[in-house]
Amino acid sequence: MKKLLSITALAVLLFFAIGCDKIDNPHKPFIPVSGNKTVLIKDFTGVRCNNCPAAAETVHELQHQLGEDCVFIMSVHAGALATPTGKFPDFTTEEGTIWYNNNSSNPLFSVDHVNLTDGNAFYVGQVDAPLNNALAEPQLFSIDIENTYDEATRRVNVENTFSAVGDCDGKYYATVCLLEDSIVGRQAVQGIGIDTAYVFRNVFRGTFNGADGELVSDGPVFYDDNFVTTSTMVLDSTFNADQCYILTYIYDYQNGKILQTEMKKIK
């Protein structure tokens, strides 16, 4: 019996020793990303979602660490908590609701649309791994955005050039989005209640060519092939043109996966 108790006590002590990892410095060393592949994170958020600001801060921190030229974040207001009440601003859009389809809470994230078509967007704590995977993938296209903006008519004309940087075969679509940055308004915040002067980052305002975008190429694509699309939009009078951006992404129509993203300020 004594032997049994001694063995049990030893096993428990060993278990205590291996059962805890104390972390003194939580920050991993920064590893710069090599290559030119860019990634788009869609942040499905809502003005009445208490937990959304902290989650947004987390992904912006990721973007800051990885580089703002390789990770783009678009705040898409969609879902029940994005529906405004009272003095909350309305950032919902028809396209955002389509992208959000089959999901049921906020905040949620898609990384290059991985999993999004199954209605299984990621929670904030799950973004790291798919982001890592997406950045490690080879680049297939580069995107060049050119635009004009007429102050008088508030018309924006966009010309996107998609250049193949490798050989591939498929049906490729591109969506051209309008973003407005640094909008100040009311947002629910966990632990605070309502922040009346919350700064909304990169808010998705709509598309130039629909939620699914338009066809870029259908069939084999070879290195150095170029494809050009053009689109136009008149800015809503409430949008601040000085803070507006064009964000274009090209994706594989078969699985919805985004292959490359680029962003450019309108003015």
Added chain:
Amino acid sequence: MRRVLLPLLIFVLSGVQILHAQSFLENAQINGSFQTDAQYYRLDEGIDITDLYGKKLGINGFGKVNYSYGNFSAGMRFEAFLPELNGFRQELNGVGLANFFATYDNGFIGVTVGDVYDQFGSGLVFRSYEEWSLGMDNALRGVRTIIRPTQGVTLKGVYGRQRFFWAPYNERDFAADDYRGIVRGVDGEWDLNQSITSMNDSEFRVSLGASFVSKKQYDQSLFYYIPENVGAAAGRINLGYGRFAFSTEYAYKINDPSAINNFIYKNGQALLSSLSYSQKGLGIVLQVKRTDNMSFKSMYTATQNDLDINFIPPINYTHTHSLPSMYTYSTQPNGEMAGQFQINYTIPKGTALGGKYGTKLALNMSQVNDIVRDSVMDNGHLVLNKKGTLGYSSNFFAVSDHRFFRDINFEIDKKINKDWHVTAQYINLFYDIATIEGHAGAPDVKANIGFLDVTYKIDKRQSIRFELQGLWENEVHKGYEVNEDEKKDFQKRGDWAAALVEYTITPHWSFSIGDKWNYGNPVPEFRDHYFTGTVSYLHDATRIMLSGGRQSEGVVCVGGVCRTVPASSGVSLTISTSF
């Protein structure tokens, strides 16, 4: 010779096997239960149900069978959600064998393989359980060993992976949505009154316990070192002397950054204490609780009511009538300071107030506030709850001004004579609906609630029961100004009245009709009636219940764990039986 002996041997051995098999069946005990909850949904524009989203029928069902023979027992539970009822997690959709186990226990050692349900102490560091009404099951699939080396001493060990709806248990892809870590734990309990002969009959009762639980998870983060082994330890003591009883448990958890706590590296702790006194006709209970960063899940990315390794017990009164239970408290895992006081007194029989049968009185008061959080230094800057830092510091005894919940209620339960029985209760309620239910910006619920429950026994077989209930909010009622776009947050707000009549013919039949009316909702189109009619039939252990009507939006909570129930309209059927 060999030709004769071999068939003979086979025949004899077969006979022994058959005898064994017969014994295994005839001397065994088998019990089980079955239940099916089905609901047919219909459109009802009166309560704003204008789309069923393709779901006209929801069915939740289970069947479980347990077998025991001597020191051996085994069981299984089969579940079907085809599809799940509204308000249950969509991940439940499916059918299959959800649980199974086999146990051998000879008193000295007990071993269970399969799905394990168990709890260490009050559950602050480990509890695996199943709650059908919540659609929740965090059973640990693995092994449990119990050793009782001497009288009064119990040592326990568990090892396994938690159930996550229908996700496979052998998930090896760390990046998969349904990946979760391994849970392992040990617990020891020593009952001194059983162990020490001189204390066997002592009026002073003592038992001590300690637990250690650790999870093994995978670090998926690119930027932070996530601890792959997170341990939590707890110690407890139960004391009793005569009519007094005192129990307390303290738990401590090392750094466990998670999606729930915004990835902070602060240690967690919890304290739960209870002091009680009881004698015939009088019971007094005082409970206090403090939790700080004690969410403990088997995967750090989980954010909902799943994969919980521990359980934080609520210390609030559990209401059963429909209006008092409309605003039920849901445990806040990131921090709570809570207290509860309850006194039950029975006015003795034969006194002026007690009458022939005595009168039961009960007073309960409970309140839950947030903990106080102070900023901490990080790289020379003061930060509060910032990811990748220690998050905050918190004075153990400080109570935040932010009140989550308060319930003060008083109940009288009186059997007037052999025919009449009356129960009445008054409740004063405070409920932070913005924090608890996520209605950001919505005003707190401050309400007075009362009900009267009267039963009249017509004769030996027949009885009739009446319920009258009212809920009156102090601030939000008719006339409270609600902007057009704020309406969604006021779906069930304002004043309510409810009435129910139930006619019972024992032992089989029961019929009831009832209505809940949100007559004082500040939004005129929400001033709806929720009529229900129910017929139930009971035959031995079989119950069949058919009901129809409307169900208002609300929450169902069991043990502080809640799920949202959307408003619905239709017909529901429940069939349950056990053997």
